[in-house]
Amino acid sequence: MLPDVGEGLTEADILLWHVEVGDSVELDQTIVEIETAKSVVDLPSPVSGTVVELGAAAGATIVVGALLIRLEEKSAAVPTESELIAPVAGEPVPGPPGPKVQAREPVLVGYGVTDDRARRRHIRLDRDDGVRRAARPPIHPGLVHTNGQAAIGAEPELRTPIKGVRRAMADAMVHSAFTAPHVTEWLDADVTETMSLVRRLRADRRWAHLRITPLVVVARALLSAIRRNPQINTSWDEEAQEIVQLARVNLGVAAATPRGLVVPNIKSADLLSFTELTVALADLISTAREGRVPPADMRDGTITITNIGSLGVVGGTPILNPGEAAILAVGAIRQMPWVVDERIEIRDVVQLALSFDHRLVDGALGGKILTDIREYLEDPATAIALE
Known part of the structure; x- marks a missing residue:
């Protein structure tokens, strides 16, 4: 059975099978890679044995409690005739009685809820000469003649199912x-x-083991601004109709991955030194791009930073990560004419955009956060030294 993976999730996508029918597996050996709405998870085998059946093909979506894999345990005793004809998952065991090992259908972790309505939404798997395949998508009505045949020369539509991380983010x-x-x-x-x-830091051998980026300095500037203005680190309690002041800053970082946008967060980022923040940020981005973010890292964020400049975008109006008070968008750094001491110079300039929940943050506080960040970025070496 597909185990209950927690977090209230009721389904998962099969990304990659590491075993085939007939393979021998050992206890705790990774057998399949699945994607939930939170992250990618490797599932281990609960027993040692032989793979009898795979419950779904790679690319399929299955619900918690559905058949994932059927295994014959190595340690199972030779069954009696009555055991061989006993039903497995509600179906008779095929084949004549004989000295075979009984097939069992263990639950990998535990049972979860199922929903027939949700099951009908998923990719339908058909059996055709023993081969499982995804059902073909319907032809668009505009491309069909009255006889039901596809129009000659019509270009088919490309449809991409939205599921897993992408559907959760949408x-x-x-x-x-x-x-x-x-x-x-x-x-x-x-x-x-x-x-x-x-x-300078990149050229310094003492910092050679760290990935120093402008984003690290901007993140540090944001944390410094929050320390000066802690009232922005809040959340809205809908039931009580109250603003909740949060003790720690869990800094979210929006990361674009092949499976969609994810926003893991660095817990208690306000307690980290510049070096510790640099390491944590590099680890978080690397893990996110690999699709290996633990579900716990996706919870309880308080404020987010998104580096749209990495995409060459100058500026934008980001949408809040649900439950958070604000999100800071950092645009592309450009060389531009800038007035310095009443003369024009070519300087490195970035646009910062702060979106916030107006129930929690007013315009004055939002402006104070932005100007504090700007002040920090104009003289970061001094600001870091004074912390």
């Missing part, structure tokens, strides 16, 4: 957009000194 963004009153403020910041600091 649902979260719709919920956020229609439940929290969004306001966005932005400003341009001179980050010439920030870029100079990044280059």
